[in-house]
Amino acid sequence: MVRGRREALVKPDMARIAVITSSPPLIEGGHLVIARSLVESIRSAGHEASLVTTPSNRFGRQAAEYAATWLTDVGHSGGAPIDHVISLRYPSYAVRHPSHVCWLNHTMREYYDLWDEFSSRLSPQGRIKERVRRRLIHAADTWCFRHHLQALYAQSATVQARLTRWNNVSSQVLHPPAPPRAYRCDRYGDFIFVVSRLEPLKRIDLVLRALATDASAGVRCVVAGTGPAEHDLRALATELGLGERVTFAGRVSDDQLVDYLATCRAVCFVPEREDYGFVTVEAFSASKAVLTVSDSGGPAELVKTDHNGIVVSPTAEALGIAIGAVATDPSLAERMGRKAGETARDMSWTAVVDVLVNSHLPAHLRQ
Numbered sequence: 001m002v003r004g005r006r007e008a009l010v011k012p013d014m015a016r017i018a019v020i021t022s023s024p025p026l027i028e029g030g031h032l033v034i035a036r037s038l039v040e041s042i043r044s045a046g047h048e049a050s051l052v053t054t055p056s057n058r059f060g061r062q063a064a065e066y067a068a069t070w071l072t073d074v075g076h077s078g079g080a081p082i083d084h085v086i087s088l089r090y091p092s093y094a095v096r097h098p099s100h101v102c103w104l105n106h107t108m109r110e111y112y113d114l115w116d117e118f119s120s121r122l123s124p125q126g127r128i129k130e131r132v133r134r135r136l137i138h139a140a141d142t143w144c145f146r147h148h149l150q151a152l153y154a155q156s157a158t159v160q161a162r163l164t165r166w167n168n169v170s171s172q173v174l175h176p177p178a179p180p181r182a183y184r185c186d187r188y189g190d191f192i193f194v195v196s197r198l199e200p201l202k203r204i205d206l207v208l209r210a211l212a213t214d215a216s217a218g219v220r221c222v223v224a225g226t227g228p229a230e231h232d233l234r235a236l237a238t239e240l241g242l243g244e245r246v247t248f249a250g251r252v253s254d255d256q257l258v259d260y261l262a263t264c265r266a267v268c269f270v271p272e273r274e275d276y277g278f279v280t281v282e283a284f285s286a287s288k289a290v291l292t293v294s295d296s297g298g299p300a301e302l303v304k305t306d307h308n309g310i311v312v313s314p315t316a317e318a319l320g321i322a323i324g325a326v327a328t329d330p331s332l333a334e335r336m337g338r339k340a341g342e343t344a345r346d347m348s349w350t351a352v353v354d355v356l357v358n359s360h361l362p363a364h365l366r367q
Contacts, residue, residue: 017085018097091140106162142169155173156276181282184286185288219323224257266283267279
């Protein structure tokens with residue numbers, strides 16, 4: 001009886017799709033925002049979709065993490081087959097399904113592009129042990145990419161380059177649009193907005209040092225977000241004499257985020273080798289220019305200097321000049337903001353669903 005009711009709710013030509021990503025407990029990362037946005041967009045396209053979260057274990061337990069993912073049954077659910085799966089973050093691509101595409105957020109970066117920084121903190125014995133794990137994870141990832149997937153998509157050219165370098169596999173770049181929110185532009189206000197998890201790789205310290213240069217003297221900045229570097233960043237702001245010019249807003253709600261984006265002059269986002277960075281397209285969606293740096297990874301792919309933002313070298317002096325330029329010239333911020341809005345409008349979740357879902361389904365299941 002229950003099964004009959006369940007099947008009656010699913011249209012005969014509606015595909016059942018699982019969006020799969022890993023996630024450590026109690027952490028809300030950008031990959032989950034992407035995953036939920038994708039689920040919502042697939043449902044809007046007329047399919048049934050659900051989010052499946054696989055384990056993300058601490059260091060030393062990666063083998064169990066991969067094994068648990070490998071054994072996760074994504075073939076059937078609720079008495080009916082799952083037609084298609086889309087995996088995102090490592091090692092969710094280890095699941096097995098005949099119709100499986102991966103839209104890769106990133107592999108385990110400590111064993112890839114962050115290896116030098118990660119291994120430098122290890123003891124000699126620890127380094128030997130982690131080198132073995134690194135080889136095994138590279139081998140497992142490469143095997144999955146080559147044997148588990150119908151297609152492999154990278155969320156940025158930065159991620160694509162890592163796949164080519166370390167796994168020797170080809171992929172197509174498919175940039176995620178901004179999460180579905182009621183973005184708007186109310187004005188080009190009197191402050192620079194920074195929103196990010198406060199951790200070293202996000203380089204909020206670079207923004208603070210840029211604000212302390214003569215070129216951006218007097219510019220106000222709001223920093224939204226929390227994280228392990230918050231105490232040090234507050235201390236640095238005090239040390240640099242930034243005083244009331246910098247406001248640490250802490251964790252903000254979606255509505256507060258949209259309000260800050262709607263009223264700031266521009267957004268500053270300067271991470272180091274970021275996989276993608278939703279902040280860029282969220283700023284664009286609010287018709288705000290983005291100030292970033294040349295080694296920021298994903299953001300530098302989307303930002304074009306004097307078009308929808310400014311890309312400079314990763315120094316406080318260069319970034320300070322860029323901040324000063326938009327702070328002293330509202331018309332520059334507005335002109336680039338309008339172009340940023342055009343960039344955002346060229347990106348859509350409908351196009352993403354077409355690529356990840358409809359192009360891989362049988363004709364009778366396409367919407």
